[in-house]
Amino acid sequence: MDILVNDEERNSFFSKVVWNGWYIWKECNNFVFNHLPVEPSSMLHRARVAMVEFEEVESLRVECQPRQPPQTSTATDRWGPPAPGFYKVNCDVAVKKGSLQAAAVAAVxxxxxxxxxxxxxxxxxxxxPFQGKALACRLARLLAHKLNLLDVLVEGDNKAVIHLCVTETAPLWECGAILSDIKHLATQGRFYFQWRSRASNKVEH
Known part of the structure; x- marks a missing residue:
């Protein structure tokens, strides 16, 4: 299409097409199976709201950069030590193959x-999996609390979870209580949260 001059405009256009198509299909199903009347304006509004909410969550996963203490290593493909006087806790979640619920969280x-x-x-x-990453961060904080450590860097490989640990951004409903626990526990010392690429997060291995 000539009117879509760049990738951003094309992505936005086709995203709207997909979301509207999805909600049209749901509205048709409600009409056929539940005998609910079709309300086009309401349907388009719900599709637009859903698309905006989805894009906001996705932007967190890609763009968030949390605060962090200085590192003594700049390598991004391997484990790096924390600042002098700090401990570091790496955390992650592993989901059982073939299962959508069974998982194990770990903190080292x-x-x-x-x-x-x-x-x-x-x-x-x-x-x-997103909730699993949040639970892994909470386990990391509980480990530090168990050992009475006050100067700790918590490191995980999910940018959105790390961002939500250090901001007042409203989390997804399924992680609200978990992140509230993390923030409360983090007030009991000097705790920092840092994103690290999956390749350098050795807990997953």
Whole structure:
């Protein structure tokens, strides 16, 4: 289409087409199976709201950059030590193959020299991988609390979760209580949260 001059405009246009098509299909199903009248203006409004909410969540996953203490290593493809005097906790979640709910979260604590200090794992049911990442961050904070550590860097590989740990942005409903716990526990010392690429997050291995 000549009127769509760049990738951003094309993506926006086709995103609207997809969301409207999805809601038209749902509206048709409601009419056929539930005998509910079709309300085009209401349907288009709901499609637009759903698209905006989806784009806001996706922007968090891509663009968020949380605050962090200085690192002594700039490598992005391997584990780096925290600032002097800090401990680092790496955390992650593993979902059981073939299951949408069974998972295990893990947190591994190391000192500034990379020496293993302690760790925790916990099996649980999750509603989504995103919730699992949030639960892993909470486990990391609970590990530090258990050992009475006050200077800790928590590191995970999900940008959106890390961002929500350090801002007042409203989280997804399924993670609201989890992130509130994390923020409350983080007030009991100097706690920082940092995103790290999946390749350098050794907990997953």
């Amino acid at each position: 604590l190391r000192d500034v020299n990379g020496n293993l200090v302690n760790g925790l794992t916990k099996k649980m049911c999750i509603s989504s």
